[in-house]
Amino acid sequence: MTASKTRRRLLVAFAFTGLVSITLPATAQQPAPAPAxxxxxxxxxxxxxxxxxxxxxxxxxxxxxxxxxxxxxxIAKMKLPPGFxxxxxxxxxxxxxxxxxxxxxxxFVSSLFVAGKVYAIVDKxxxxxxxxxxxxxxxxxxIEFHKGSLYxxxxxxxxxxxxxxxxxxxxxxxxxxxxxxxxxxxxxxxFIKIGPDGKLYLPVGAPCNICDPSSDKYxxxxxxxxxxxxxxxxxxxxxxxxxxxxxxKTGELWFTDNQRDWLSEDMPNDELNRLTKPGRxxxxxxxxxxxxxxxxxxxxxxSCAEYTKPATxxxxxxxxLGMRFYTxxxxxxxxxxAIFIARHGPWNKTKKYAGDVVVAHLDKNGKVTKVExxxxxxxxxxxYLGRPVDVLVLKDGSLLVSDDHNGAVYRISYSK
Amino acid sequence: xxxxxxxxxxxxxxxxxxxAALLLLAPAAVALAASFEERTALCLACHGPNGQSLIPDTPxxxxxxxxxxxxxxxxxxxxxxxxxxxxxxxxPMTDDDLRxxxxxxxxxxxxxxxxxxxxxxxxxxxxxxVLQRPCTSCHNPDFSGREQMPRLAHQREEYLLRAxxxxxxxxxxxxxxxxxxxxxxxxxxxxxxxxxxxxxxxTR
Numbered sequence: 001m002t003a004s005k006t007r008r009r010l011l012v013a014f015a016f017t018g019l020v021s022i023t024l025p026a027t028a029q030q031p032a033p034a035p036a037x038x039x040x041x042x043x044x045x046x047x048x049x050x051x052x053x054x055x056x057x058x059x060x061x062x063x064x065x066x067x068x069x070x071x072x073x074x075i076a077k078m079k080l081p082p083g084f085x086x087x088x089x090x091x092x093x094x095x096x097x098x099x100x101x102x103x104x105x106x107x108f109v110s111s112l113f114v115a116g117k118v119y120a121i122v123d124k125x126x127x128x129x130x131x132x133x134x135x136x137x138x139x140x141x142x143i144e145f146h147k148g149s150l151y152x153x154x155x156x157x158x159x160x161x162x163x164x165x166x167x168x169x170x171x172x173x174x175x176x177x178x179x180x181x182x183x184x185x186x187x188x189x190x191f192i193k194i195g196p197d198g199k200l201y202l203p204v205g206a207p208c209n210i211c212d213p214s215s216d217k218y219x220x221x222x223x224x225x226x227x228x229x230x231x232x233x234x235x236x237x238x239x240x241x242x243x244x245x246x247x248x249k250t251g252e253l254w255f256t257d258n259q260r261d262w263l264s265e266d267m268p269n270d271e272l273n274r275l276t277k278p279g280r281x282x283x284x285x286x287x288x289x290x291x292x293x294x295x296x297x298x299x300x301x302x303s304c305a306e307y308t309k310p311a312t313x314x315x316x317x318x319x320x321l322g323m324r325f326y327t328x329x330x331x332x333x334x335x336x337x338a339i340f341i342a343r344h345g346p347w348n349k350t351k352k353y354a355g356d357v358v359v360a361h362l363d364k365n366g367k368v369t370k371v372e373x374x375x376x377x378x379x380x381x382x383x384y385l386g387r388p389v390d391v392l393v394l395k396d397g398s399l400l401v402s403d404d405h406n407g408a409v410y411r412i413s414y415s416k
Numbered sequence: 417x418x419x420x421x422x423x424x425x426x427x428x429x430x431x432x433x434x435x436a437a438l439l440l441l442a443p444a445a446v447a448l449a450a451s452f453e454e455r456t457a458l459c460l461a462c463h464g465p466n467g468q469s470l471i472p473d474t475p476x477x478x479x480x481x482x483x484x485x486x487x488x489x490x491x492x493x494x495x496x497x498x499x500x501x502x503x504x505x506x507x508p509m510t511d512d513d514l515r516x517x518x519x520x521x522x523x524x525x526x527x528x529x530x531x532x533x534x535x536x537x538x539x540x541x542x543x544x545x546v547l548q549r550p551c552t553s554c555h556n557p558d559f560s561g562r563e564q565m566p567r568l569a570h571q572r573e574e575y576l577l578r579a580x581x582x583x584x585x586x587x588x589x590x591x592x593x594x595x596x597x598x599x600x601x602x603x604x605x606x607x608x609x610x611x612x613x614x615x616x617x618x619t620r
Contacts, residue, residue: 043557043618045543059554062564062592064483065490066511113592116496136495138589185586186597208600262550 060347061384063114067094067407074385079377080412083332086375089400089411090121090130096402096409098191098322099392100145104165107392108150109402109409110143112189118143118152120168121409133164133171141242142190142202146226153202155188156181158228178228182207182217187240191322196251199223199230205240210260212286212298219285221255221275235275237282237307243322243390248337250366252276254311256320256341259289261348268293270318271310272341272360272368281308311360312368317346318354322390322402330397331414337362340374340399342388355379355387357401375401375412456520462501467524475575479526483563486518487591497588526560527570534616542613545606549598559617564591573615580607 070091078086089107090096095115100108107121118134134140134152142153150164152174159174161167177200182188187205194200206219213219215236221244222233234253244255253275259268268289275281284291284307286298291309294302314320323341338361345355357375360368378386387405394400399412450458459477464470467478477485491497492506493514509517546552554565561567568576582588583595584602599607 045546045552045557045613057553057556057562058550059563059565060592060594062487065487065514065591113589114490116494138496139593183586184596185589185593186600189593207597209597211600 058348058350061345061352061387061405063095063387063405063407065094065114067092070408073406073408073410074378075410077377077380077385078375078410080375083416084412084414086410086412089409090128091406091408093119093121093130093402093409094407095404096407097141097389097404098143099390099400099402099409100143100150101392101394102145102150102165103148105395106165106168107394107400107409108143108145108164110141110152112139112141112404114404115407116140118150120164122168131168133168134161139185139189142192144192144194144200146194151177151192151194151200153190153192155185155190156183158190158192158200158202158224176228177226178224178231180231184218189242191242191244193244193246194226195223195246195253197223198226200226201234201244201253203238203241205238206285209262210286210295210297215282221253223278232279234278235273235281235283237285237287238273239285243320243342245324245339247366248325248327252366253278254323254325254339256314256323257283257285257310258319259317260286260295261317263289263296264316265349265351266316269310269313269316270320272312272314272320272323272339272371273308274311274366282306283308283310312371314341314343314358314371315354317348319344319346321388322392324391324393326393326399328393328397328399331399334361335359340391340393341371342391342401344387344389345379345384352379352382352384355384357388357391357399452516452520456517458505459517459521467521468527469572469575472572472574473578474572476527476571477521478524479560479567480521480524481561481563481565481567482518482522484561484566484591485521486514487564489514489517491591526567529570529619530616534618535612538609538612539616539618542609542611545602545610546613551598554594559614568614569617571615573611576614577607577611580611 070088073088073091075086075088080086093109095111096109097112098110105123109119111117116135116137117132118140120131120133122129137154139154140152144151148163150161152159157179158177160177161171161174164171181204184207186207190202192200192202201221201223203221204218219237219239220233221235221238222231224231238257240258241255244253246253255273257271257273259270273283286295287302288294288299288304288307290313292304294304320341320343323339326335326338326340338359341358341360343354343356343358345352355378356373358371359374360371363369378384384405386403389402389404392400401410462471462474463477467476469476489506489509492502493509555561555568559569580599584599586596589596
């Protein structure tokens with residue numbers, strides 16, 4: 001037993017000799033509650049911070065550590081275009097984040113801050129079982145399924161579990177694929193995907209809200225061979241991407257990117273970007289945001305013309321995360337080749353919005369023609385009823401949507 | 417402080433001592449054998465009378481928000497936030513326990529400010545430092561905390577410093593990763609001044 005552990009245990013015993021008095025809650029004296037500070041009474045150290053009136057204190061909106069029971073999920077509140085319907089695919093998937101499907105149909109779900117788990121949802125014909133296949137992993141947001149193997153990416157490493165669908169109850173020890181990563185926590189969690197070139201794409205986010213680290217180390221998207229060799233940086237100036245996919249025809253990488261906080265309620269917009277020249281494009285961070293706004297600190301002496309502009313803007317602080325090109329056959333033809341994008345919804349805005357899935361339509365040249373709402377209804381009374389994280393096109397052409405706020409996965413299907 | 421007859425006091429102490437001994441050996445057994453009242457008495461054995469800690473490195477818990485407490489117990493239970501005594505205590509906790517302990521802690525009174533005058537220069541330095549980040553946006557202008565953000569006002573100074581050092585290094589992630597981002601750019605001397613400021617927060 002360590003010295004500190006011994007000391008702690010002795011202190012516990014010490015306490016019970018009565019030399020530390022213990023007050024039982026039922027008889028404890030409660031002091032009068034402190035009055036809420038009025039505007040004029042703001043302490044001197046809080047003066048000068050953005051004053052936006054009541055309810056303006058901004059803080060991240062985390063999921064509760066206990067998943068929402070299935071009968072309390074906000075299915076009835078969801079709004080979809082005509083012909084589409086939503087159902088609960090799986091509940092009690094605490095902190096449900098990334099979605100992938102195995103060759104045998106298993107749906108893998110990752111998590112991030114809360115659960116530290118990777119799940120497998122197994123369809124047993126009629127009922128679905130949610131299995132925890134990995135746990136106690138730090139920030140395992142990034143997962144990918146490829147040729148029978150499950151890849152798992154944390155801020156520090158990418159590992160691989162082979163023949164996973166046959167070993168769900170005992171995945172065994174993984175093979176280390178790659179760990180040449182700086183490993184910082186802020187924006188270090190990963191979204192990973194294997195491209196049509198057979199390489200694994202992974203981002204390294206900026207280790208801060210706004211800073212100017214070397215783009216050789218941070219704020220970029222890199223790709224590696226599946227054996228971990230041959231690292232190349234394909235896109236620089238990318239602050240924090242948690243979702244990308246490859247155009248089904250051109251193979252080009254398209255990615256969402258979350259822009260900086262604490263500048264303004266309305267700026268900058270989060271982005272959808274298109275990479276046309278791998279290795280030779282810089283998307284602006286930290287110098288230029290949303291394609292046309294130079295950063296007040298880092299933008300001096302720069303020009304936004306030096307950087308690749310977004311393919312389209314996705315709203316200030318809307319937090320676009322997972323995205324997929326629709327390649328199924330269930331949805332109407334207008335959705336073929338369109339991009340479904342999960343928007344988590346802002347915490348850095350006093351008026352909450354997004355918390356939805358939108359669709360970006362492209363023309364034949366790959367230009368975004370419009371972005372329209374698809375799954376909405378999850379913001380009510382300035383609070384989230386749910387917050388989409390990732391989307392996945394299942395083999396049957398339906399769309400899965402993960403919701404880490406409730407710990408659930410929904411399925412969107414279409415019938416005429 | 418309630419006055420209890422000496423007979424009641426010594427028998428409840430004996431029971432408490434027996435429970436403490438059990439806790440050292442079998443936390444799960446205590447969880448099953450003890451009443452909620454007895455289990456909360458164990459919390460106060462370390463965290464202090466009314467949740468105001470008298471033990472270095474052990475935080476005061478009085479007045480911590482419900483969601484914050486639930487989140488920390490959750491992190492101790494599942495691993496990720498490691499502290500030997502707390503991990504033992506949290507291991508047998510059910511989801512209902514998390515809620516129950518969260519509610520109980522939130523009702524404990526906030527810690528009292530330390531006695532005696534504070535070092536005005538250090539207060540001024542600490543105040544200037546917290547202005548450099550959106551601290552009050554999450555923790556409130558009076559640092560009373562809310563939702564998943566803890567009360568920082570009049571927390572133990574050495575505990576605040578340790579927590580900030582751990583957030584800055586990534587040794588402690590927290591529930592959500594905001595704190596790891598917020599301390600980027602502060603020196604250790606800065607963190608010491610911030611800890612002093614929060615522990616000795618001026619009250620009206």
